[in-house]
Amino acid sequence: MLTVAVVGAGLMGRGIAEVFAGAGHPVRLHDVDAGALRGAVGSLRDVAGAVDGSTDLAEAVTGAGLVVEAVAESLEAKRDLFARLDRLLPDALLASNTSVLPVSSIAERTTRPERVVGTHWWNPPGLIPVVEVVRGKHTSEETMERTAALLTSLGKLPVRVERDVPGFVGNRLQHALWREAIALVADGVCTAETVETVVRNTIGLRLAAMGPLENADYVGLDLTLAIHEAVLADLNRSPSPSPLLRELVAAGDLGAKSGRGFLTWPENSRERASKRLARHIARQLAATADNDPPAA
Numbered sequence: 001m002l003t004v005a006v007v008g009a010g011l012m013g014r015g016i017a018e019v020f021a022g023a024g025h026p027v028r029l030h031d032v033d034a035g036a037l038r039g040a041v042g043s044l045r046d047v048a049g050a051v052d053g054s055t056d057l058a059e060a061v062t063g064a065g066l067v068v069e070a071v072a073e074s075l076e077a078k079r080d081l082f083a084r085l086d087r088l089l090p091d092a093l094l095a096s097n098t099s100v101l102p103v104s105s106i107a108e109r110t111t112r113p114e115r116v117v118g119t120h121w122w123n124p125p126g127l128i129p130v131v132e133v134v135r136g137k138h139t140s141e142e143t144m145e146r147t148a149a150l151l152t153s154l155g156k157l158p159v160r161v162e163r164d165v166p167g168f169v170g171n172r173l174q175h176a177l178w179r180e181a182i183a184l185v186a187d188g189v190c191t192a193e194t195v196e197t198v199v200r201n202t203i204g205l206r207l208a209a210m211g212p213l214e215n216a217d218y219v220g221l222d223l224t225l226a227i228h229e230a231v232l233a234d235l236n237r238s239p240s241p242s243p244l245l246r247e248l249v250a251a252g253d254l255g256a257k258s259g260r261g262f263l264t265w266p267e268n269s270r271e272r273a274s275k276r277l278a279r280h281i282a283r284q285l286a287a288t289a290d291n292d293p294p295a296a
């Protein structure tokens, strides 16, 4: 078993640690926040692998063959951390769970960028199958393969992202949809509730069974071309965030955590939404276990 150090014991770090420890790997957790660390180690008491933690980075990562970094999304913090990890563990594989930052920049202050890789897990890490394995400018093929093999051994579905583009694959697709959703509301085409109703009851129902490219093939590429000729020029192409999004944030309407965003969030509704989401994902995974994989 490989000793795995998880740095950052927040939402993602804790979930990633649980997957590794659940598969029997000894896990060493580190967080600068002693409370977060205690909470994470405590919540992982019943997993198969031994889980240990320290607020001292050097102590926490001792003996690790792999470090998974899941600290706050700050390029400076991640660069610093990777430089320290580089000195502490000359032989380990270093993986970042960054959502959108360039893996190549995170690796910049290390002496072994060939052994630095992006592993973009999705929330909740224990449930979502795909982990995007992102090749930085200097990541070696051996690192890509070792990382993918390890993730497969955990029961995950690793996919290779061959270029270090912001947002990788999943978040680029997701935020193309969110940009258009916000624009529809900002332009007065429909309400936020209508966007939710349409997505949940049309494309949302389909997407787990048929992704966009299989769907394009399925309806016919001639039809897809005709639709793109008619609609693409009218879709939102703004290179910067919507003014409506900026206004809401400036007004303190941050969504679930402040009670109001595009929608209103009564007390406890975030917890209810979180449970509803986990229940739905688990049910959907069970129901689609026999789904055909995409045709090659």
Ligand SMILES: NC(=O)c1ccc[n+]([C@@H]2O[C@H](COP(=O)([O-])OP(=O)(O)OC[C@H]3O[C@@H](n4cnc5c(N)ncnc54)[C@H](O)[C@@H]3O)[C@@H](O)[C@H]2O)c1
Pocket (backbone or CB within 6 Å): 007, 008, 009, 010, 011, 012, 013, 030, 031, 032, 033, 036, 069, 070, 071, 072, 073, 074, 077, 081, 097, 098, 099, 100, 120, 121, 122, 123
């Ligand atoms: N939340 C998501 O859905 C999600 C999904 C995929 C990827 N990510 C990425 O995963 C990373 C972590 O996100 P999260 O949602 O778990 O954040 P979080 O705020 O829940 O947890 C981050 C933890 O890192 C700790 N930390 C911050 N700086 C540190 C440092 N220098 N050294 C050690 N610990 C430090 C914090 O104390 C905190 O406990 C980010 O890069 C984020 O973009 C998040």
